[in-house]
Amino acid sequence: MHEDAHRFPAQVYEIACKIREMKIRGAGRIAKAAAEALGVAAEDYKGEDLEDFKMYMVNVSKLLTSTRPTAVSLPNAVSWVLKPLSSPDISSVQEAKAAVKSRAKAFVHYADQALRKIAEFGEKLLTDGDTVLTHCNSLAAISVIVEAFRRGKNIQVFVTETRPKYQGYITSEMLLKEGLRIRLIPETSVRYLMKRVDKVVVGADTVAANGAVVNKIGTSLIALAAHEKAVDFFVATETFKFSPYTFIGDIVPIEFRPPSEIVSEEFLKMHPRLKVLNPAFDVTPPDFISGIITELGIIPPKSAAIIIEEIYGRPVISMESPRGVEEDTS
Numbered sequence: 325m326h327e328d329a330h331r332f333p334a335q336v337y338e339i340a341c342k343i344r345e346m347k348i349r350g351a352g353r354i355a356k357a358a359a360e361a362l363g364v365a366a367e368d369y370k371g372e373d374l375e376d377f378k379m380y381m382v383n384v385s386k387l388l389t390s391t392r393p394t395a396v397s398l399p400n401a402v403s404w405v406l407k408p409l410s411s412p413d414i415s416s417v418q419e420a421k422a423a424v425k426s427r428a429k430a431f432v433h434y435a436d437q438a439l440r441k442i443a444e445f446g447e448k449l450l451t452d453g454d455t456v457l458t459h460c461n462s463l464a465a466i467s468v469i470v471e472a473f474r475r476g477k478n479i480q481v482f483v484t485e486t487r488p489k490y491q492g493y494i495t496s497e498m499l500l501k502e503g504l505r506i507r508l509i510p511e512t513s514v515r516y517l518m519k520r521v522d523k524v525v526v527g528a529d530t531v532a533a534n535g536a537v538v539n540k541i542g543t544s545l546i547a548l549a550a551h552e553k554a555v556d557f558f559v560a561t562e563t564f565k566f567s568p569y570t571f572i573g574d575i576v577p578i579e580f581r582p583p584s585e586i587v588s589e590e591f592l593k594m595h596p597r598l599k600v601l602n603p604a605f606d607v608t609p610p611d612f613i614s615g616i617i618t619e620l621g622i623i624p625p626k627s628a629a630i631i632i633e634e635i636y637g638r639p640v641i642s643m644e645s646p647r648g649v650e651e652d653t654s
């Protein structure tokens with residue numbers, strides 16, 4: 325627990341815990357929740373000392389960014405919301421609080437608008453009669469598929485179950501509610517079924533400067549199978565999932581989650597020498613990606629660096645790693 329713990333509002337802790345436990349999940353939803361938490365924390369601050377307020381907000385942001393390591397949307401959202409705190413124009417706690425609260429709202433609004441734009445750009449890639457395969461539960465990917473369907477295209481969707489947490493069930497429910505035809509499939513069947521797939525659309529947790537996409541574990545195998553059959557593989561993502569850190573060569577930390585998501589505690593006790601590896605994400609190389617659908621348009625993966633430079637500027641190399649790497653690969 326952070327030393328400033330007693331000063332954070334309970335709602336901020338709740339949001340942080342829900343992100344850590346994946347009750348709030350999906351890179352975009354995590355970013356929005358973090359922005360909201362910063363707004364709540366700013367509102368709750370009682371003091372009058374501007375430097376103390378800044379320190380307090382930095383500590384809240386540390387709590388939030390420590391929850392999950394892979395989706396860069398989380399630190400990106402936090403830095404964006406807290407940006408006014410480094411402006412010389414802010415001279416009082418009142419001004420600082422107002423600025424953080426308004427940036428938090430603006431981020432949530434931007435994220436919602438971005439999904440709409442992604443849907444509009446992305447739906448053009450889908451054709452009437454297409455079978456589209458999607459993996460895990462990505463609102464960005466779903467928005468593309470749903471938009472195409474709403475515009476009258478007859479789309480069938482293959483949804484992978486997405487072990488170990490089965491987010492494919494959530495995707496199935498969302499798409500069924502819209503009236504789409506769904507086939508829920510185990511991801512182990514993807515290569516066998518790829519001959520029946522016209523396009524793949526998935527989301528992203530992080531897009532690296534070289535155009536590689538970090539997404540739910542299994543994505544890169546799907547991309548490999550699509551590549552083999554020359555099936556187009558699209559990634560739908562907001563630009564706040566592009567990583568400025570990778571511009572200077574930082575490696576995206578891959579989250580390893582607890583063994584209990586894979587096997588029962590009972591089974592582990594029965595076999596004390598059994599070690600379980602449960603990586604939550606993998607990396608799909610840019611060569612396997614036909615296009616990245618963003619709110620700014622559809623870009624080739626190799627243009628990721630241009631987007632990063634445009635949005636974040638050319639990053640300055642620092643001696644400190646911007647984010648800690650918490651991996652259990654034992």
Ligand code: RI2
Pocket residue numbers: 349350351352353459460461462463464465491526527528529539540541560604
């Ligand atoms: P949206 C999810 O991660 C999945 O990997 C999904 O593809 C990605 O976030 C993007 O989701 P997790 O939080 O932002 O389920 O498009 O581990 O909703």
